[in-house]
Amino acid sequence: MSESKKITRRDFLKIAWGAAGALALLEAGGIVLKFLSPKAAEGEFGGVFTVGNVEDFPPGSVTPFNAGRFYLVRLADGGFLALYRKCTHLGCAVPWDQTSGRFVCPCHGSEFEPDGMVLNPPAPRPLDRFPVIIEDGVVKVDTGTIIQRDRTGPDDIVYP
Ligand code: FES
Helix, strand or coil, X not given: CCCCCCCCHHHHHHHHHHHHHHHHXXXXXXXXXXXXXXXXXXXXXXXXXXXXXXXXXXXXXXXEEHHHCEEEEECCCCCEEEEECECCCCCCECCEECCCCEEECCCCCCEECCCCCXXXXXXXXXXXXXXXEEEXXXXXXXXXXXXXXXXXXXXXXXXX
């Protein structure tokens, strides 16, 4: 003779709480895994961009990389730096103005030299930069590391 088992209200609540707890643990595990995984793939903002060969960028040039949100600047002396396009005032995207040879923010009029130095406030500090890596004549920019500066200087520039 089989005996059917009745599920009491207490049993049901135990099962429901157990299931809810297991679900919460799974979600927490997913969040931890996402946090521990690499930030961004190569070629995505937050990752490394391989932008080209040294000779692709003539001295005195400013080249935008919109996917990376940066400009690759090659100064007249041949040095490279990568500038974050985000204005250090309130964060607007700062376009390069070829005519004036400056970065000019459309929001409140801050202006920056090609190396990111502030020419006109209200921007409180130079444009942030990203590390530039040059290996075997290939230029790479690491957008995973934003470098804030109080002033510009020779340490900002990488030479091939
Ligand atoms: S956000 Fe660029 S000047 Fe204000």
